[in-house]
Amino acid sequence: MHANVQCMTGCSGGGGLLCFVVMTRHLVLIPIALSILVVSAAELPQAKPDNLGFSSERLSKIAPTMQKWIDEGKVAGAVGLIGRRGKIAYFDTYGYMDRESKKPMRKDAIFRIYSMTKAVTGVAVMTLYEDGRFGLNDPVSRYLPEFANMKIAVEEKDAAGKITRSTVPAKQQITIRDLLRHTSGLNYAGPRGDDGRFGLTQARMATQGQDLASVIKAFAMVPLLREPGTAFDYSYSIDVLGRLVEVVSGMPLDQYFSKRIFDPLQMKDTAFFVPEEKWDRLTTLYAPKADATLDRLNGGPQDSFKKKPAAFMGGEGLTSTARDYARFCQMMINGGELDGARILGRKTVELMRMDHLNGMPVIGATLPKGFGFGLTFAVNPGVGHTGGIGSEGEYYWGGAAGTRFWLDPKEQMFGVFMIQILPNGSLPYAERFRQMAYQSLVD
Numbered sequence: 194m195h196a197n198v199q200c201m202t203g204c205s206g207g208g209g210l211l212c213f214v215v216m217t218r219h220l221v222l223i224p225i226a227l228s229i230l231v232v233s234a235a236e237l238p239q240a241k242p243d244n245l246g247f248s249s250e251r252l253s254k255i256a257p258t259m260q261k262w263i264d265e266g267k268v269a270g271a272v273g274l275i276g277r278r279g280k281i282a283y284f285d286t287y288g289y290m291d292r293e294s295k296k297p298m299r300k301d302a303i304f305r306i307y308s309m310t311k312a313v314t315g316v317a318v319m320t321l322y323e324d325g326r327f328g329l330n331d332p333v334s335r336y337l338p339e340f341a342n343m344k345i346a347v348e349e350k351d352a353a354g355k356i357t358r359s360t361v362p363a364k365q366q367i368t369i370r371d372l373l374r375h376t377s378g379l380n381y382a383g384p385r386g387d388d389g390r391f392g393l394t395q396a397r398m399a400t401q402g403q404d405l406a407s408v409i410k411a412f413a414m415v416p417l418l419r420e421p422g423t424a425f426d427y428s429y430s431i432d433v434l435g436r437l438v439e440v441v442s443g444m445p446l447d448q449y450f451s452k453r454i455f456d457p458l459q460m461k462d463t464a465f466f467v468p469e470e471k472w473d474r475l476t477t478l479y480a481p482k483a484d485a486t487l488d489r490l491n492g493g494p495q496d497s498f499k500k501k502p503a504a505f506m507g508g509e510g511l512t513s514t515a516r517d518y519a520r521f522c523q524m525m526i527n528g529g530e531l532d533g534a535r536i537l538g539r540k541t542v543e544l545m546r547m548d549h550l551n552g553m554p555v556i557g558a559t560l561p562k563g564f565g566f567g568l569t570f571a572v573n574p575g576v577g578h579t580g581g582i583g584s585e586g587e588y589y590w591g592g593a594a595g596t597r598f599w600l601d602p603k604e605q606m607f608g609v610f611m612i613q614i615l616p617n618g619s620l621p622y623a624e625r626f627r628q629m630a631y632q633s634l635v636d
Contacts, residue, residue: 248635255273271286310592314507316537333437375426563578
């Protein structure tokens with residue numbers, strides 16, 4: 194079976210499809226072999242690290258580092274995967290899916306990936322862009338009219354310290370590109386109202402249990418913090434894009450994801466909730482204490498991913514496995530294609546991974562110092578700017594519970610790190626995994 198997989202995946206472009214067809218014809222008289230081949234076709238092939246330019250000895254440093262954090266009570270468990278040149282070089286598990294019951298971590302464990310959902314939504318948006326349904330500089334109000342007459346919040350304080358709040362009409366429309374690069378004027382809180390409460394926070398709370406259309410209409414009623422197209426501020430922008438996908442495609446977001454991304458890429462364990470038959474693979478969620486050790490979370494986000502949500506939020510909400518997300522990453526590294534499934538064109542992928550901020554100010558600390566931002570991805574302009582190991586043109590994002598992926602076109606390399614600590618904040622685990630992946634490259 195190993196030889197068959199190597200042959201099948203070793204072909205490329207049209208040749209890859211031809212190779213598969215020829216092999217299928219030869220195997221059709223042997224049903225067992227055919228069945229094995231079909232199952233294997235969904236997996237990225239594995240190869241020895243040394244054959245992909247890694248040092249096995251250097252990669253071996255990762256597991257003891259993870260085990261040290263597990264022994265200290267700072268990590269319950271994790272999964273790490275590194276791919277290069279179209280194959281998996283490293284795939285390992287650490288610790289436990291559930292620390293209290295000592296349930297060992299599995300390679301097919303399911304994780305809540307939170308904001309790693311954004312990259313999927315970005316790809317979904319760009320499939321519609323490729324279909325000619327809109328331009329990136331179109332005002333989103335052309336498709337979501339609730340955003341047609343946005344206001345900008347103005348807050349002034351007089352000499353006595355008294356605060357007055359008002360609004361003025363926005364001079365610019367929010368474009369689809371603004372939403373993709375978080376320059377829409379939205380963020381995750383919104384301006385304060387006269388009652389002192391944050392507008393977007395209140396809008397989200399008020400729409401719990403409602404569908405995405407209702408959530409986005411509530412967001413559009415809140416004034417913007419600043420003029421669109423003037424600053425990066427991490428935000429609900431991608432959730433607005435999720436609604437754009439629904440309106441333009443005529444499909445709920447979860448169905449569009451399945452049709453255009455998950456089914457073609459055979460991402461069989463990626464969805465907005467985990468069905469009961471897969472609950473045994475859903476990892477336990479933990480919260481960090483002041484000393485960085487962990488408490489098990491109960492209720493709330495621990496259980497909310499076990500049922501279908503009312504709103505399919507484009508900026509959060511997916512669950513996935515390291516294996517599934519690796520297929521998504523490999524598709525991007527390949528320029529939009531994997532195993533004969535073309536999701537995006539090469540030039541569209543290039544467009545997404547370019548820095549689109551053009552020197553705009555960055556508000557808040559969500560985007561690391563020195564990084565630019567593309568269309569739903571942080572972009573590395575060069576290690577001299579970021580002060581860390583990596584490559585110019587590398588792009589990445591992560592999730593609130595510590596999950597992360599990165600893609601490096603220069604090295605033809607990607608990584609996926611899965612963990613469940615919420616909120617993860619500045620905890621170092623994903624970044625240390627990435628550092629140790631890069632230091633293992635020798636060719």
